[in-house]
Amino acid sequence: MKNIIAKVTAAAALLILGTISVSASSNAGETAKDAKFVILHTNDVHGYVEASDRCLGMEAVSQLKKDYEKQGYDVLLVDGGDMLQGNSFASFSQGKSLVAVMNAAGYDVMGLGNHDFDYGADVLEQRISEMDFPALAANITVDATGKLFAEANTVFSLSDGTKVGVFGLDTPTTTTTSSPKNTAGLSFASGKDLYAAAQAQIEELKGQGCSAIVCVAHLGEENVIAEINAKEVVENTRGISILIDGHDHKVENQTVKDLDGNEVLIAESGSYLKNIGILTYEDGRFTEALAEAGTYKGSDPEVAKLVTELSEEVEKSLGKKVAVTKWDLSWDGYNKETNFGDLATDAIYWQAKQACAVAPDAAILNGGGIRKTIGAGEILQKDIQDVFPFNNQICTVQVSGSELLEALEAATQLSPEENGSFPQVSQIKYTLNLTVPYQKGELYPGSSYYAPAAPGSRVTITEVGGKPFDPEATYTIATIEFLATGGDTYYCLAKAGAKTKVYAGYLDTEALTNYMKTELGGTIPEIYAKPQGRVTMIGG
Numbered sequence: 001m002k003n004i005i006a007k008v009t010a011a012a013a014l015l016i017l018g019t020i021s022v023s024a025s026s027n028a029g030e031t032a033k034d035a036k037f038v039i040l041h042t043n044d045v046h047g048y049v050e051a052s053d054r055c056l057g058m059e060a061v062s063q064l065k066k067d068y069e070k071q072g073y074d075v076l077l078v079d080g081g082d083m084l085q086g087n088s089f090a091s092f093s094q095g096k097s098l099v100a101v102m103n104a105a106g107y108d109v110m111g112l113g114n115h116d117f118d119y120g121a122d123v124l125e126q127r128i129s130e131m132d133f134p135a136l137a138a139n140i141t142v143d144a145t146g147k148l149f150a151e152a153n154t155v156f157s158l159s160d161g162t163k164v165g166v167f168g169l170d171t172p173t174t175t176t177t178s179s180p181k182n183t184a185g186l187s188f189a190s191g192k193d194l195y196a197a198a199q200a201q202i203e204e205l206k207g208q209g210c211s212a213i214v215c216v217a218h219l220g221e222e223n224v225i226a227e228i229n230a231k232e233v234v235e236n237t238r239g240i241s242i243l244i245d246g247h248d249h250k251v252e253n254q255t256v257k258d259l260d261g262n263e264v265l266i267a268e269s270g271s272y273l274k275n276i277g278i279l280t281y282e283d284g285r286f287t288e289a290l291a292e293a294g295t296y297k298g299s300d301p302e303v304a305k306l307v308t309e310l311s312e313e314v315e316k317s318l319g320k321k322v323a324v325t326k327w328d329l330s331w332d333g334y335n336k337e338t339n340f341g342d343l344a345t346d347a348i349y350w351q352a353k354q355a356c357a358v359a360p361d362a363a364i365l366n367g368g369g370i371r372k373t374i375g376a377g378e379i380l381q382k383d384i385q386d387v388f389p390f391n392n393q394i395c396t397v398q399v400s401g402s403e404l405l406e407a408l409e410a411a412t413q414l415s416p417e418e419n420g421s422f423p424q425v426s427q428i429k430y431t432l433n434l435t436v437p438y439q440k441g442e443l444y445p446g447s448s449y450y451a452p453a454a455p456g457s458r459v460t461i462t463e464v465g466g467k468p469f470d471p472e473a474t475y476t477i478a479t480i481e482f483l484a485t486g487g488d489t490y491y492c493l494a495k496a497g498a499k500t501k502v503y504a505g506y507l508d509t510e511a512l513t514n515y516m517k518t519e520l521g522g523t524i525p526e527i528y529a530k531p532q533g534r535v536t537m538i539g540g
Helices: 010-017 060-068 096-105 121-129 192-206 230-235 299-319 339-355 381-387 401-411 491-500 507-517
Strands: 021-028 037-042 073-081 109-110 140-142 153-158 163-170 187-190 213-216 241-246 251-257 263-269 274-281 286-290 320-323 360-364 377-379 393-400 422-426 429-432 440-443 451-453 460-466 473-480 502-507 536-539
Touching: 021 422, 037 060, 037 241, 037 263, 060 073, 060 096, 060 153, 073 163, 073 213, 096 121, 109 163, 109 213, 121 536, 153 192, 153 460, 163 192, 192 230, 192 451, 213 230, 213 320, 213 339, 230 241, 230 251, 230 263, 230 473, 241 274, 263 274, 263 286, 274 360, 320 381, 320 507, 339 393, 339 422, 339 473, 339 502, 339 507, 360 429, 381 507, 393 401, 393 491, 393 507, 401 422, 401 451, 401 460, 401 473, 401 491, 422 429
Parallel strands: 037 073, 073 109, 163 213, 213 241, 241 263, 360 473, 429 536
Antiparallel strands: 021 263, 021 286, 037 274, 140 187, 153 163, 251 263, 274 286, 320 377, 360 422, 393 473, 393 502, 429 460, 440 451
16 A cells, blocks of 8 residues: 655646646546545557657656656556567566666556567566566456466555555457467456456455546457457446556547446557656546647656666667668558568568478568668667567468468458558568458457458459469468467468478567578668558558
8 A cells, every 4th residue: 555645736736747738537436525646647658768759758757756746746657558568678678677667767556468478478477576566457367276367456545545446457359469378378358257357346446445446457449349448348337437548559538438327537648658648636537638748848867867778788789780771661561561561571581481491482470560660771780679579480381372361361350440460471462452341250269350251352362472372272471470379360370380380490580680681781672662562452
């Protein structure tokens, strides 16, 4: 139990932030009317804690908390998940450096996100043990013991005696949006079971005398299965005062009515520390505002120093030049072919061809597997690590032509909407007809995505390995382990690869580095200046 102090009004506290505007508010139910406090929240930081023109940096998070504390405010600093993975700063130490920075900034609680599992559940357990604050997830169960993987909730006491209860929920899509091997042996409550888990936490915290109930959720609003969205959690429970969300990287503030008809604010601050969410409580209501990069100028020098020191360690190790490019290599491949998608899949194809006894016919990479745009100029090893922060193994799987068609049809099921599964390809040419709606079949086992009921209705493959596509042929496909084990929409690759998967012995970062240095001679050629027309889009 933590004690923090409140003395001044919300209006006075907001003066320290300059031109921050209120965006939404909601009734907090039976929360004590005399309590005055602020919840600062971040989500989907993905390791981006160094201050820049587009990132406030963790030094700003720490100073903003201190600004409010100097005004005599109760302050609760919360993260909504996906903090520990996403760039070289994070992956260099498997998230350990992020925990050190969060501890220094004074975080009070964290909800777990899907990508916090990307180093494996055992590593995440170690990171949690290093935190000076609790990491919460009330809907993740260890199959072998029936116990929760992490703490379910925690209670904070404000200076006026008000108790604030906080519980966490993580998205059930973690089983496919992190590599499936990372969550093996864990179950994620979904749908009605998710609502029941949330309601149980509400009742438990009310039983402990909490009059404000905060749900820190990494759920989002854009899941294929609507029943796991944050909005549905609120609508199917009663008693949540406010839900702090993450996962879909959006700035969000919407009010949703719970089962009792009370308005509940769902708040999300975006991603990559472009903003810090500010939830001010006064007179029985939460009101949201944002501190934005370029607007809030506060900086905690001690946290800034720590981040700089840790960053210098990364730069020292990963600062070597790999190649040079005259062209921006673009990272926006969530719903279309990109030049970087062409380059990355060519690298995977090339590396597997060099290393595997059976040469691949083609390569597939999910668009969400590429995590950074590289601008024109020198390409450093650090950039490669930022592009591929997941450290996936390169492997091959054998699939029939019909299975390959199913994989591409399933992976484009949300198009033209953005989705990380969108197939970037090498040695494949296909057409996606967006005028034809996706026909859902059965839900893939252990997944939140649906198999296509009619593979080939939207996607037409014209060429594989330089030859006309044959649905009866057997193709060897180079890919990353995440897809070969059923990540994202690629269940059929996992099913086919259960007996045919062969590891190349290289990571995705090594494949991209080796291809740039060895095959391309350290200079990105003009053929990668723009997409090469491997994917044809109709409509949309």
